[in-house]
Structures are given as C-alpha cells and as structure tokens.
Amino acid sequence: MTMTEIQNPILPGFNPDPSILRVGDDYYIATSTFEWYPGVQIHHSRDLRHWRLLTRPLDRAAQLDMRGDPDSGGVWAPCLTRADGQFWLIYTDMKRRDGAWKDSHNYLVTAPAIEGPWSDPVYLNSSGFDPSLFHDEDGRKWLLNMVWDHNQTGGDRFGGILCQEYSVAEQRLTGPVHNIYRGTDHKLTEGPHLYRRDGYYYLLTAEGGTGYDHAVTMARSRDLLGPYETDPQKHLVTAKDAPDAYLQRAGHGDIVETQGGEFYLVHLCSRPLDETRATETGRADGIHADDVRRSPLGRETAIQKLTWEPGAFPRLAHGGPAPAATVPAPDLPEHPFDATPARTTFAPDRLPIDFQWLRIPAPERLFSLTERPGALRLFGRESPGSQFEHALVARRQTEIAFTAETEIDMQPGDYQHFAGLVAWYGRFKFHYLAVTANEAGERVLTVYSCPADWPDARITLPIAPIPLPGEAPVRLGCDVDGAVLRFRYAREGGDWRDLGIALDQSAISDEAGNGPGNNFTGAFVGMCAHDTSGRGRPADFLHFFYEAR
Template sequence: MKTFQNPILPGFHPDPSICRVGEDYYLVTSTFEYFPGVPIYHSKDLVHWRQIGHILDRPSQLNLDGTPCSRGIYAPTIRYHDGLFYMISTFVESKTGARRNFYVTASDPNGPWSDPVWLETAIGIDPSLFFDDDGKVYYTGNRKPPSGQTHLKHNEIWLQEVDLEKGVLVGPTNSLWDGALKNAHAQEASHLYKINGWYYLLIAEGGTGFTHAVTVARSKSITGPYESAKTNPILTHRHLGRHYPITNIGHADIVQTQDGDWWMVCLGSRPYGGPYRNLGRESFLVPFIWENDWPVINPGKGIVEMEMLFPNLPEKKWPAKQACDSFDAPHLGMEWNFIRTPREDFWSLQERTGHLRLKLKRETIMEEKNSAFVGRRQQHMNFFAETVMDFSPKKEEEVAGLVLLQNHQYQFRMEYALENGKKVIHLIKREDGIEEMLAKNALNASKLFLQVEAQGQDYHFYYGTSPEQMNVLKEKVNGTILSTDVAGGFVGAYIGMYASSNGTESDQHADFDWFEYREIR
C-alpha cells in the first residue's frame, strides 16, 4: 500500500494549523522573529505541500523591531468561513512583555491579507477562532486561572464571543478547562470544533519540549462544563524515551477530508547525533478515527510514525523546487527570510542582474537587530549548501560570507575579511556569546566559493576560487550549538548570506551570484 514520509514540512515549521476549503487544504506555521511572517502552504492530498506566500509580508502588518530571539509571532490558527480566510495569532513583544493577539483576513489565500485587527482585551497566547452554527464566533486562548495558579505555568483555556465586524471581544468570559493531566503546565494551543452535536476542545499540555502532549475534552454546551477523555493524553511521545526518532509531539489541529476521513497535524522534532534538534520543531501528519465520540490517534499504535499510510486522496505532487536559486527572478523566493523587519534598502536583485546584492550594514548578526542577512531553513540532517560571492573588504570591520545560525549567541560564521592588511577567510564559532576562531587562511580573491556540507552533527566548511579548486577550511565541526537543546529558544537552524561593517559606516556591498541547498541522501 502507498505510504508517505513524515514530517510533511521538514525543518523549522512549528505549531501547524490547517483548514480545508472544498478539495484544497491550507496550513500555516509560526515564524517568531523572522520576516516575512507566517508561511501559508497549499495541498490537495495532505502530504505534498507548496508554499503560496506569507500572510504577514508587509512592514505595516509585522513590526519586529527590537523583538528578541524566539519572540514575535506565535502559534497562528487558520480558518475559513463564508468566503473569507482568517489567520489569528499572538505577537509576543519580549520575554516578559505584552502578548498581543490579532487577526488578519483575505478572500484569496494567496493574498493580499489585511493589516492586523488587534484584540486589545484578549490576554494569553495561542488564540483560535470558532464559528458556531448559530452564527456566533468565539475566541479561545489561554490565561492564568482567575482563582490563581496552583503550580508553575498552570494555565486554563478561556472563551469569549468576538464581534468580527467591530474587531472586539464582547460578552462574558468563560473558563473552559485547565487540562486533563494532574499538575500539567503550559495549557495552550486550544482549538474548538463541533462534531456530531459535541463541542470538542483540543489543547496542548506539558510544554513544547519532551513532555509535550495533546489532550481533548467535550461538552454539549460551548461554555461547558467540559468532560476530559479518559484516554488522555490522546497523543504524546514522552513515554517512548528521548532516543525515539520523533520527540516532543504536540500542538495539534484537525481536519476532515472531503471523503470523511480525519487527520491531525502536529508539531514534533527529530533529534540526531544525540538529543539535539538542529531542525527545530517540524510539522507532522497522523490519521485518527472516532470511537464512542472520542478521537483515537493512529489506531493500534497511538503515535506518529515516520512512515504512514497515504491518505485516501488523489496524490498531487507539485513541481520540484529547484535546488539552486540563481537570483534571476524579480523577487526573492518564498524560502528566504530576514531576521526582523527589514527597514533599510540594504538588499537588491536589480542593482546587478542575476545577483543578490547585500549592502554592508552597521548592524551585526551577533545583535538582536535587523542585520544584512538573507537565510533559509536547514531542513535536513544531511545537506549541502554552496554560494559564490563577489566581495573585497577594504576595512578590517568589513565582512561578508555564509552564516549557520541558531540565534545571535549561537552560530558559525564563514567570513571573508581583512586582518592586518591581508585578506583572509575565517571560520568563527559563537557559543553563548563567546567567539572562537576555528580556522583562518590567507586568501586574495574577489570571487569566492563558499561551501558547507553537513553529515549529521559533523559540519564541514570549504572555500575556493572555482568549483574545481575547493579547499578545506575546517572539517568535522560539532554542529550541536545549532540545536535548541544547547542554544534554547523555539526556532530551528538557518543558513544564509551575510554582510556587515561591524558598527562602522561603509559603502561596500557583497554580490551573491547563486545559492544552492540540497539534501544529501
């Protein structure tokens, strides 16, 4: 029988939310401090997905100025009702700052999407919208219980009606449920559904790490009381141990196919080389059925598997994404991101035809600012990446090259620079803000090929003046600093092009002719 491979969206794609419109499926994921925000994907068969855009693609929609790493856009929910798509999400200003909830709308999922409608009285994170069959619309999110927390990170799910025409919450607030698991923490990721006369409340508990879990409750009334499933948690991998190929499964959303089958999308991670998750949290797909009006996930197994039976839908593959971006298009490809909202005219695809030009900015990638970095997700444990760069440093502060990034304190920088009047290619490891020079070679060239190859947690760095003359800069570099398990946070590793004048003024730029990224099988 035909099967598919999980994850359905490899690499940093956490907190998936899904909806169906006819025979079309749409999925969104979190993006935190990266811009554009909230990629939207389209599928016909739940397995093969193509990105059709970003929902938050304008600075007027997404102001990430000063946003710390792993803050920004949390847990989007996508819904469709009466000809209109809705995406609702939380903007997290800082570790202790405000959590502001908002939604945007579009008649076409390809965009454009509206500017945000801020729900000023909506507290907590991970909002969702539910359209009841009586015409009312409800908001759900999490918050501290009004009676007080009984233990650390004890939350509850709450509900209030929302007036979408006025963009405000109205009427009384209702406490729905504080989860199924005794002393569980981080009750979040709530979604409401009405199925066979029951209101179902699906949430995540246990935090987004190893103890993550999915639980469910139901009620005949939308305001409760909600009855917890005796089978809770209905999905978790924490009992499988830390060496199982898929860990921290949780944060789920469900969808019914046009043929009546039920599927769940959820986040999970694939640790490798030990308990290290360089790829961050990814999007997985798992079937479920209903027994006695309760969901049973992957019957007989109860877990998410790497290989699973293909949905009972006509297979629809999309044209394969080209491994090499030659920067010939008028716009950057959808795989590329900036760190925080790009405010300055520091990049161009027009100033030199067929090249991505990065102008050297004062800001560096070692700061929580918008630096001259254009990157894409690391999506595979074994991969090859290469670019060719035209750049000649004139001052010792001027650098350009290739960066493997977890955040501003954990990264590898393969830079072309000027030291003591001589041009050098060097490799810097930055761990917990402390820098170590791993390798340095003298080199005088205006065109430079930069290459990274990863085989598990062994990262190999090469350089040369032509593809036929590549030299070793450093091999078998331990890549675990790119994992969330070492660096912390909620994002996955990125790889991309970078240029900086390190706090000084510069009229220099670096031109990148192409960038290739592909999985090594």
C-alpha cells in the first residue's frame, strides 16, 4: 500500500450504517450506536483516509432514553446533513425489534456546529426505520424511511421506501405519504439516501438484510416521487457473490463528492476471522466446530472510490460490485491525527471519548470520576442481563488481536457483589473476569462465560474460584488473538498469571447465537460492576490499557 491508497475499513470496530457529509474541507461520518450511550458516533476527516472520533451528540434524556431497549435496539441508522446554516441529524430509537411488530420512533435534532449544542428532538414518525432527510434545490425538505409492514407473512415485511415533506416552520411532517420504491427481488429494502444530479433523483438503498447477502442498490427517477427505475446492474456494491473477499456483508452506504469532483461511497462491512471462514471441516482450533463465519469487530465502515459519468449510474472505480480492501485516495492533502494513547487514566472532568455505557441517560447512577480522584468508580447495579441499569463502561474492540488490562480496587461484601474486566457483545454474549466473594465472604477471582451457543444462553464457570487474600488492588488482563481469549491476573507486586483456559472470542460476535443479520453491534472490552443485592456497592478502576497485538 502506498501513501496514495486508503486501507479499509476506515472506521474499524463497531461502526455501521455510515452517513457521510462534506462541509468545505471537512468530512464527517455518523454511524449507529444502538444501545450504547451517548448516541451516534461522528468521526471527522480532512482526507478520507485518517479519521478521529469527534463527538456523540445524543447525550441527554430529552434526546435519548434507552432504558428497556433490547440488545441491538436503540439508535439505528442516523443521517447527517447540512443546510440553511446548520447541521441536521435524523435517527431512530428502536424500542422493539423482534417479532411481527417494530416500535421505531424517528427524530430530528439540529445544531449550529458539529460539536453542538444539539437541540431537543422533533418527533417525526414511527412507520419504519432508517430515516434520512433530503434537502431539495428548491428549499423543500423530504423525509425518507423504509416502512414496516407487519401484515406480511412471507418473511419480508419491508414494505418499500416512504417519502413525505417536512415543514420547518411547523416542525412536523406534512402532506401525503408516498411509497416511492419497493425495491428489487433481493428484498429487505431499507437505508434510503437521495441525491440530485444531471436532472435525475438518484435513490440509494440497502437490500438483502445485514448478513452475507447485504448489498447497495441504486435507482433513479426524473421526478422525486417516482417512478424509480432500478440500475440495470442492480447492486452498486455487494460481497454476496465474493465469499473470499476480505470485506464481507457490504451494504448500507452513502455517497460524498470531494472538493475536486471525485466521488466516494462509504458502506458497512465486516471482516470474518480467518479461522471461521472455513467450511464443513470446521474450525482447526477445536473451540467451536461449525462453518459459520464470525466477525467479533462487528459491522465496520469502509470506503470505495466511484466513477459517476454524467447521466449514468455510478460504478465502483475498480470494476464489479465486490468491495476492495484498498482504494485510491482522493487528491487531497494528507491530514493524519495523533494516535490515542494505549493507557487511559481517569480525570474528573469527563470520561475519555473512546468509552461508552449502556442505555441510561443518567451516568451518575452508574459511575463517578470524582468520588475517588484518579479512578473510575463504578456502582454495582443490576445483573449482566439487565436492560435498565447496568454499570458497564467499555470501548470498542478495533483489532483482531489485542491486549487489555485494568487494575481494580474492590472489597466485595458477598457473592452478589462482583466486578472486573469483561469482553462484551450483549446480555447473552460475554466473558467476564470478576472479583467477588465466596459464600464465606472471602475475596476470590472467578470467570463467568456466556458464549451464546446454547439456546438458553446459560452461564458457565470455567475455573474454580482463585483466593485473593488481603485488600490490595488486583490487576486483570486479557489477550485476544482472533477467536481465542485468555484471561490473566496479577496480585500486588506479583507477576502475571495465566488462568490456563482458552475462551471462544468468536462467540462475542454478530453471527454467534441466532446467526448473521439478527445482531447489529460488535465486541467491546471494558470494566463493569454488579450488585444484585441492590445495595449499589462500588468498585474502583485505577486505569485502563488497550493495545493492538
């Protein structure tokens, strides 16, 4: 790779459903955050190659309260645009995602600058998800979203792309609702974005579900309300016919034009672990013998260079629909950012931006940066299975192989109080190295594992409890290499001790459990505290360390 190429993915780790925007020389990508708080990640770049996490705008209860939202519910598919001197952000809060019905509420917030302040939300509708806002040349604004048709029984309840005008003066949708595009035979049509070019309205959609048949489909019309003709090639990008491609599950995209008139498509993708790309012979490591590809990093964001000739549909510059691992960079000055330090220490002003927590808009219920200066204090709340108050602070896994460490100062009162280091995907997919107490009240170290391979998602305890006499802090660590996770620990002044077990990190993935296309986030690693007695007893974390291996 030369300096004139971009290496994919550009946003590694859980960063799906990208919406891209250029404002002058600055580029922004907004991605879904689902049940993680604050909501919506916005990354910034000046060269489309180097990116930094800039802000998360949905940071208060008036904008977002996800208590009770299911795993992979919450914030779906934001759309970021700029018009009339301000930024516009559209998003869904998905309250129910399983079964025949979906409760998907769509909102709009605005801000004078990308870092805010962002407004309280305007409620738009609840007819479906993946909303986007199109600003037409005449100044009118149109909301698009897929519509959920719960009456369909054939498996495809995606009823097409709706379009309705938005009144800025009235702050509401107005006028008739139009179903402008019902998609192709690839089905599951969602993720709409609209562009105006050469006398056409170009409609980009996602199709095929978010598993390994995912795709980006294009259509166009001379009239905003249709009818839309599908691109004869049908899919602009997909890996469904390229099972050996480095990037898989390519779909749900958005297009941006550079200052120099070059076009690029950003899209979600995933990178299955090499050891899970196999086949009927199963996995060589013997941890999990099946032929299911697994992607612990979740759905990431990649970029592809386009050619878009006047009057024609866009095409990938390298030809065909399969996504490329590297693409030519635009003709822009290189603009790298400083690397994030591997070691995180905790200051009283704010939680470091790489970290998030789950669902709740009241972080003071979960943690404090001031009660013990220089430490992150987590208050033990509900169990790891809770959809309400769960004291977990974590960062994304962004590399296939990494090391993570922390140091915990905690005196458990009994076995209902436990805290430690966790590799986390969701309520039924995690590996947890925990300090707790045995029935006699003696401090011990244990492992709780829930690898999502069983229908009842039961917890296993793969080691016998290890005594931790005294009250000194304990260092906790994990080393992940692809599909294998190994925990270790060290007592004060002592060397690291490996626990002697290998856990299946591939289970901490979208595909584990009920298969690809049903889970939408990615692996995290972080710190958590639980107190199922309801007393809220704390645990202090003195630092956190994350580094690629």
